[in-house]
Amino acid sequence: xxxxxHYYDTQITRQVISVIVINEHxxxxxxxxxxxxxxxxxxxxxxxxxSGSEYSRMTIVTTGDKRIIDQIVKQLNKLIPVLKVxxxxxxxxxxxxxxxxxxxxxxxDIDVLARAYNGHIQNVTDDAIVISATDAPxxxxxxxxxxxxxxxxxxxxxxxxxxxx
Amino acid sequence: MKIxxxxxxxxxxxxxxxxxxxxxxxGAIMNVYDEIYKQSFFQHILTRHEQAAIxxxxxxxxxxxxxxxxxxxxxxxxxxAVTGLADAYMDSVPLVVIxxxxxxxxxxxxGFQEIDAxxxxxxxxxxxxLVKDIKDLPRVIKEAFHIxxxxxxxxxxxxIPKDVTAEVADFKYPKEVNLPTYKxxxxxxxxxxxxAMDAIAKSKKPLFYVGGGAILSxxxxxxxxxxxxxxxxxVETLMARGVMGENHDLLIGMLGMHGEFAANMAAxxxxxxxxxxxxxxxxxxxxxxxxxxxxxxxxxxxxxxSIAKLVHTNYPIVGDLKVTVEGMIESGKKMxxxxxxxxxxxxxDYKEKExxxxxxxxxxxxxxxxxxxxGETLGSKAIITTDVGQHQMWTAQFYPFSxxxxxxxxxxxxxxxxxxPAAMGVAxxxxxxxxxxxxxxxxxxxxxxxxxxCVEFDLPVINIVLNNNYLGMVRQWQTLFxxxxxxxxxxxxxxxxxxxxxxxxxxxxxxxxxAEFEAALKDAIEKKKPAMIDVVVAxxxxxxxMVPNGHALNEMTLIGDSNE
Numbered sequence: 001x002x003x004x005x006h007y008y009d010t011q012i013t014r015q016v017i018s019v020i021v022i023n024e025h026x027x028x029x030x031x032x033x034x035x036x037x038x039x040x041x042x043x044x045x046x047x048x049x050x051s052g053s054e055y056s057r058m059t060i061v062t063t064g065d066k067r068i069i070d071q072i073v074k075q076l077n078k079l080i081p082v083l084k085v086x087x088x089x090x091x092x093x094x095x096x097x098x099x100x101x102x103x104x105x106x107x108x109d110i111d112v113l114a115r116a117y118n119g120h121i122q123n124v125t126d127d128a129i130v131i132s133a134t135d136a137p138x139x140x141x142x143x144x145x146x147x148x149x150x151x152x153x154x155x156x157x158x159x160x161x162x163x164x165x
Numbered sequence: 166m167k168i169x170x171x172x173x174x175x176x177x178x179x180x181x182x183x184x185x186x187x188x189x190x191x192g193a194i195m196n197v198y199d200e201i202y203k204q205s206f207f208q209h210i211l212t213r214h215e216q217a218a219i220x221x222x223x224x225x226x227x228x229x230x231x232x233x234x235x236x237x238x239x240x241x242x243x244x245x246a247v248t249g250l251a252d253a254y255m256d257s258v259p260l261v262v263i264x265x266x267x268x269x270x271x272x273x274x275x276g277f278q279e280i281d282a283x284x285x286x287x288x289x290x291x292x293x294x295l296v297k298d299i300k301d302l303p304r305v306i307k308e309a310f311h312i313x314x315x316x317x318x319x320x321x322x323x324x325i326p327k328d329v330t331a332e333v334a335d336f337k338y339p340k341e342v343n344l345p346t347y348k349x350x351x352x353x354x355x356x357x358x359x360x361a362m363d364a365i366a367k368s369k370k371p372l373f374y375v376g377g378g379a380i381l382s383x384x385x386x387x388x389x390x391x392x393x394x395x396x397x398x399x400v401e402t403l404m405a406r407g408v409m410g411e412n413h414d415l416l417i418g419m420l421g422m423h424g425e426f427a428a429n430m431a432a433x434x435x436x437x438x439x440x441x442x443x444x445x446x447x448x449x450x451x452x453x454x455x456x457x458x459x460x461x462x463x464x465x466x467x468x469x470x471s472i473a474k475l476v477h478t479n480y481p482i483v484g485d486l487k488v489t490v491e492g493m494i495e496s497g498k499k500m501x502x503x504x505x506x507x508x509x510x511x512x513x514d515y516k517e518k519e520x521x522x523x524x525x526x527x528x529x530x531x532x533x534x535x536x537x538x539x540g541e542t543l544g545s546k547a548i549i550t551t552d553v554g555q556h557q558m559w560t561a562q563f564y565p566f567s568x569x570x571x572x573x574x575x576x577x578x579x580x581x582x583x584x585x586p587a588a589m590g591v592a593x594x595x596x597x598x599x600x601x602x603x604x605x606x607x608x609x610x611x612x613x614x615x616x617x618x619c620v621e622f623d624l625p626v627i628n629i630v631l632n633n634n635y636l637g638m639v640r641q642w643q644t645l646f647x648x649x650x651x652x653x654x655x656x657x658x659x660x661x662x663x664x665x666x667x668x669x670x671x672x673x674x675x676x677x678x679x680a681e682f683e684a685a686l687k688d689a690i691e692k693k694k695p696a697m698i699d700v701v702v703a704x705x706x707x708x709x710x711m712v713p714n715g716h717a718l719n720e721m722t723l724i725g726d727s728n729e
Contacts, residue, residue, distance in 0.1 A: 022346060025295065026283060037288050067473070074470040080292045080312060083346045 010066040014043070016088045016162045017073065019058040022081040023049055030079055031058060040064060040072050044095075046159035055083060061137075061160050090165050096134045096158040097144055103127050105150045117143040128153060170299045170330040171196035174263065177306040179206045180338045183234050185225065185593055186210070187218040191238025192278055194265030196330035201236075210593065210622050213614040215242050217586035219249020219320075220612070223258045224590025227573050228548055230383065232314050233258065233590065238265040240278030243324075244285065248580060250320050251289035255577025256404065257381055259318035261309045262290075268328035269297055282324045291319030297326065299334045311342040316349030317468040318381055349467060353484030353492060361439075361463045361480035362496050368437030368461070370508045371397045374420070377404030377576065378442015378466065384487035385569035388441060389413065391494050396505050398512055400428040402443050404576045407566035417512050418521070421449040422712045423558040427515035429710075429718040432457050439463040442486045445475040446577075455717030465489050521562050522724055523706075530679060532556060532631040532702040536563040538679075539601060539629065542686060547599040548573060548591045552584035552608030555637035558708045560603045582611025585628060589615060592624040599627065599690060606632040606659055609697075616669035619695035627689045628697040630662055633704045641707045645722075646714075662699035671695040 021027050028047060035042050043061040050057050062072060069087070076085045097119075101110060107121075107129060114120055117140070119133025133143055137160055144155060168176070174197050178186065185208045190198040201209050212218040215237045222233030233253075237246045243264040253260045266272070267279040283295045292312050294305045302325070309321040365371050379388055385408040392399050392415045399409050400420040409416040418425035420432050429451075432438065438460040443449070450456040453475060463480040464472045472481045482489060523533040536559055539547070549564055550573040551557040557574055566572050573591055575583040588602035609630050619626050636654035643651055666673030672694050674685035682700055689696040709724045 025297075026287075026293075029284070030287060033287055071470065071474060074472075078468070078470055080344070080347050 012063055012065055013069065014061065014063050015069050016091055016093060016160065017060045017062060017076070018086045018088065018162060019060065019076055019082060020050070020055050020084040021058060022083065023054055023056040024081060027056075027081045030081065031060075031076070034075055034079065035062075035072075038071070038075065040068060044159035046161055059160055059162050086164075088162055088164055091162040092165060093136055093160050093162045094134055095137045095140045095160050096132060097140050098122070098130060098132050098156045099144070099147055099152045100128050100130045100154040101150050101152055103129055105129070110147070110150055113143070113146060119143075166335070167333040168336045169196065169200070169333050170302055170325065171200045173299070173302045173336050174306070174325070174330070175200040175204050176336060177303055177338055178234065179204070181232070181306075181310050183207050183232075186234045186236055187212055187221040187225075187590070188236035189215050189218055189238065189242060191242045191265060193239035193267055193327045194236060194242070194263075194330075196327065197236060197263070197265070197325075210589075210618065212586065212589075212618050214612060215245035216248050216582065217589075217612050217615045217618070219246050219253065219260070219262060220580075220583050220586035221590035221593070222260050222262075223249065223253050223256075223583075224550060224573055224587030225594040226258050226260060226590070227256075227587070228570050228591045229594040230570065231594075232310055233260045234263075235260065236263045238278070239267055239282065240280050242278075243282045244280060247285060247289065250286055250322060252575055252578040252580045252583060253320040254289045254291065256377065256575065257318050258320065259313040260320035261306075261313055261323065262320060263323045263325065265330075266295070266324045266326040269326045270328065272326065283322070286322040289320075290322045291317075293322040293324070295324045296329055299329050299332045302329065303336060303338050307339045308342055308344060311344070312347065316347075350469075350483045351485045351488055353465075353482050353489045355492070357480065357482050358489065358492055359496060361482060362493060362500060364461055364480060365395070365397070365437055365439060365463065366500050366502045369503060369505075370435050371395075371437040371439060371505065372431050372435035372460075373397055373399040373439050373441055374402075374432065374443050375399055375405045375408050375441045376402045376443025378486050379405050379408045380569045382442060382467070382486040383569070384490050385409070387487060387490040387494065391490055391497065394494060394497055395502050396509065397439075398431060398505075398509050400424070400431055402446070402449055403561055403574065405443070406561055406572040407569045410567045411565040412567075415509070417516065419561055420718070422451070423562065423708050423710065424712075425516070425521055425562075426519035426710055426721060426723060427512050429712065429721060430515050431512050433717070433719040435460045437461050437463065439465070441465055441490065444471045450475070450718070451712045451720075452715055452717040455719075519723060526703065527679075530677070530682060530700055530702050532633070532700075532706055533559050533563050534679070535629065535631060535682060535700055535702065536560050536603065538683065539686065540565045543599055543601065543690070545571070547571075547601045548595055550574065550584050550588040550591055550600065550602045552602070552604040552611075553579045553581045553638075554605045554608060555633075555641065555706075555708050556603050556605045556608075556631040558638075559631075581608040584608060585612050585615045585619075585626065588626040588628070589619055589622075589624045592619075592626050593622075600625065602626055602628045604628055604630050605637055606630055606634060606656055606662075607636040609662070610660075613665065616666060616671050616695060616697070620670040624695060625693045626695055627686075630697060630699045631702050632659070632662070632699050633702050633706070634659060635704065638708070644707065662697055666695075666697035669695075671697060673697050673699070675699040675701070677701045
């Protein structure tokens with residue numbers, strides 16, 4: 001027999017969703033408005049047009065239990081300008097971070113660490129050095145943590161982009 | 166042949182076969198109104214408030230099944246319409262609402278009567294458009310009608326800047342809609358339906374739980390046929406009143422917060438709940454984790470988001486309800502179902518033991534008596550609209566509904582002020598029926614100005630005000646759950662409704678006895694004029710039975726002797 005209770009107590013999971021939408025005025029506010037109106041989380045969101053078409057791809061990282069994720073996918077599908085929604089199970093995820101350090105920090109240490117995370121020095125001026133790194137979100141989080149000891153002046157992270165393996 | 170954007174609007178409405186538009190003119194929409202003046206293929210009904218224009222279009226749409234159309238101006242004209250849009254969105258009413266907007270050159274400069282209309286309407290419409298280029302206008306209107314009236318219906322809002330309605334361009338109304346991203350599922354999955362039908366046939370206590378979707382997809386008669394064929398009992402939600410017809414042998418009644426004991430017990434005891442176009446609203450389920458917890462759930466809906474939104478579904482089926490129910494009848498013909506006679510007779514015992522009833526009185530009028538009296542007098546000759554509150558629940562409980570679309574109420578949003586304008590839309594769309602609006606003394610004042618519209622356009626709505634000088638439903642909750650602290654719900658100070666009706670040019674009555682009411686009703690029906698019958702009813706009557714908030718359906722407060 002049914003037990004509805006069990007249906008509500010599923011584990012909270014992190015989910016990467018990609019949404020293909022018609023590239024038109026107002027479409028981003030429809031998506032974001034849906035999330036805020038229904039109380040869903042957006043951990044990160046990236047949008048870029050798909051070249052050579054009238055569509056854009058949004059990559060959204062969200063968290064919720066099974067029922068919420070199921071609703072998010074269905075509600076997104078219901079929006080008129082949405083062509084396709086993918087719940088990714090097995091993906092390559094990448095995130096980029098840009099970090100600016102004062103020039104008096106040990107540049108060689110910074111460079112070595114950046115390389116360990118697929119990054120390198122992007123720019124050097126009289127008073128600052130900028131590095132970038134692109135890697136899986138968890139590694140980027142780790143990298144940002146480590147680099148905090150070099151007293152960064154600024155940290156800028158992109159959202160997540162993802163592709164099924 | 167080049168024509169203006171404004172003329173494109175009226176020509177498109179003509180192409181869509183629109184025969185009535187409800188609206189209110191203003192600065193930004195004037196070009197369209199100039200074209201309305203020049204044309205003769207549809208009637209324009211000037212309401213006295215934009216909210217009423219939308220509700221009137223809703224009443225028209227709900228009672229006829231056609232798309233309702235309303236036109237308003239920018240800024241305050243549009244913001245007044247928002248409540249109507251939200252109401253239509255919650256009840257899935259097919260509407261196309263056109264609003265004027267300031268010229269494109271002014272957009273974003275906080276111009277006079279400028280508001281971000283599409284920003285406001287986004288969460289309360291099925292879809293919306295801001296038309297910045299006149300070339301898009303015919304396509305957008307075509308798409309709007311298509312979106313409003315397909316899949317799960319809903320309101321579509323089109324915002325048109327004034328310069329777009331003034332410009333000229335070639336006009337060709339598209340024959341086809343080309344929306345690659347919008348393709349609602351009509352046909353059900355056959356294998357899934359077979360599995361569901363097998364589960365139903367094997368169950369011992371199956372129950373059809375029918376919602377407003379049954380009305381929207383025009384399949385009330387198919388549902389009756391399916392129930393008769395399988396001998397499975399039926400409960401209706403508030404929005405589904407009239408699907409089975411009051412005297413149908415298999416109708417157990419309305420379920421939910423103010424549903425019948427038997428219907429709620431049926432939902433509590435069933436081992437196979439078959440949802441037909443219902444959406445497990447909190448006013449139906451009561452405490453969710455206790456709702457139908459012995460049951461396997463079959464959920465049929467055109468909108469996938471409704472399925473498994475609130476309860477776990479064993480057999481989800483996405484598709485048009487009418488098509489699916491026809492499929493169920495076909496596959497049911499070749500199947501053996503269990504014998505459900507004991508189950509049906511158990512529910513009938515419940516019904517006999519605990520019927521819907523009230524303690525009538527000869528010294529004052531009971532509101533339930535008024536509704537029953539109108540039911541006896543008019544029955545299927547009337548289409549019933551209500552406002553929101555106690556009178557709405559009593560009407561749902563005590564009026565003998567006999568056909569779909571006879572019942573017209575604001576269910577999802579619960580909008581006070583819905584009744585009178587919606588009843589105007591009903592009167593305009595159903596000239597062979599009497600349009601009755603049951604209302605309360607609180608609700609009626611929210612759109613009272615529409616009496617003027619009724620009189621001007623000869624829309625003979627009979628408003629029956631069940632006047633208890635209270636904001637009754639809120640007062641009921643204060644009595645039951647707030648230790649009788651009557652905060653701001655005592656409406657002892659009310660206008661003279663009889664004189665008010667007369668001031669607008671309608672007919673007014675004030676009645677305090679049953680005989681007076683019968684005479685007034687008879688007179689109003691004969692005169693076929695807009696009328697208002699102010700009925701002084703028992704002040705302290707409460708709506709029972711009731712599932713208190715947060716309780717399960719089997720924990721009802723029943724109609725005891727408390728209801729004096």
